Amino acid sequence: MDFSGMNQAEQAHMTKVIEKKQMQDFLKMYSNIVEKCFSTCCNDFTSKALTSKEDTCVTNCAEKWLKHSERIGTRFAELNAEMMEAQQK
């Protein structure tokens, strides 16, 4: 996105808006990973503690989600850069 049409006061304000949204996105990603990894990994409700099998699954699941999101982020940024370049031609 291009905020160059904004004056300094607006850009400063926009920076705050973006920071807030990044915080919210981060928290949303967090609760999403919890939900998804819980749903996939936890199926034993004979105790309230995680079994070691569930523990392993959750750890790996979270790890994979993070790497997955990161990779998508990189590819998506590349795609946006390409599209912006194409627009300027």
Next chain:
Amino acid sequence: MDFSGMNQAEQAHMTKVIEKKQMQDFLKMYSNIVEKCFSTCCNDFTSKALTSKEDTCVTNCAEKWLKHSERIGTRFAELNAEMMEAQQK
């Protein structure tokens, strides 16, 4: 909904609120159709381009979603009108 209890300034403000929400709804519908049609139609990840089979499926899927939403909108409006009439009796 009935905004007749509002004064002119309030109605003007409300119109802006509604316009903004319609814009947001529209964008939400858009990304929802993308997500749903992608999930249903795309299952071949041997290339990043859409296969012609996927292309057909996505086009039809989007077309159907739009007609579906429209039809629900019409029926829903009728229902609301009926309910409002019933209330006034």
Next chain:
Amino acid sequence: MDFSGMNQAEQAHMTKVIEKKQMQDFLKMYSNIVEKCFSTCCNDFTSKALTSKEDTCVTNCAEKWLKHSERIGTRFAELNAEMMEAQQK
């Protein structure tokens, strides 16, 4: 959560914010139960009225969701209280 770091004006404002959010949560829970119970219970579209079987299912489904939410709420409050106590030690 602990709002004791706030002055009186801030707490009053916060109370309003909380009230608004509770209202929104309540409405969200409502539409969520409708969606879930409809999806589970309604599978007969030969008429637009609920069949008596669907009616029973929806009533029980809603009842269970409410009791379920309530129970989770109680357990969750206990957990939060425990965690707060643990923090103060």
Next chain:
Amino acid sequence: MSFLGGGSRSAPSGSISFEKIEMASTELDTVTDFFNRMVSSCHAKCVAARFYTDGELNKGEQVCIDRCVGKYNEVQKKVGEKIQAKGQAQQGGSGFGL
């Protein structure tokens, strides 16, 4: 979300009741949320396919959609009654220890 409380104090002289706008806005959000969920639910019941071979709603789908709207609305009423019946208790007891 922003002009609650504090907002009414900073209202311009144009005599807008932000309270009122706020309420209308929440009502609008509720109806929209309800509508969007109905669209998804009825799509799942009446239109969903594993592959879309054409872009038209056929007769069967059209009839199904019409009935689905009616039925969804009945479920909403029924659930609303259930919630109202125990609503007060539920709402008062919420806040889960915050």
Next chain:
Amino acid sequence: MSFLGGGSRSAPSGSISFEKIEMASTELDTVTDFFNRMVSSCHAKCVAARFYTDGELNKGEQVCIDRCVGKYNEVQKKVGEKIQAKGQAQQGGSGFGL
């Protein structure tokens, strides 16, 4: 979302720190979101049925729900630790080219 930055400037003399309200409000949203997802997840694990024959939670469901809350909470802690471990890198690198 609205009074960030500009908002603090237009704060009324009543000395409300909108920064503070904002933060408390975000915290509240986070807890609520967490709670709502727990309700859905535990319903899927403990209560979901293909047809509801009665409106009571039976003994088995009650026990399952209680354990589910504990387990969900453990998963939240575990995932939180994982994220924190690589959080800085992740957060700094985000913004996907905007």
Next chain:
Amino acid sequence: MSFLGGGSRSAPSGSISFEKIEMASTELDTVTDFFNRMVSSCHAKCVAARFYTDGELNKGEQVCIDRCVGKYNEVQKKVGEKIQAKGQAQQGGSGFGL
């Protein structure tokens, strides 16, 4: 959501156009929503498992993710065109009787 209309009137002298901030903010939300749905969709297609035995993305998953981003983007364009084709009619006809 809050400073629309009334908001522009109460803008501080710092000459901030809230209209502009608002629009940029909506654009940001749209891109973020799109991104989040792409993450979920591509996870379902490329990474989802019934049990996670390790925390690395293997070669096959990596390739699948890269293609998935390209494909998701194509679907977005295609759907965008479809919507635009009947967009005006659709948007004008909305509001479902409110």
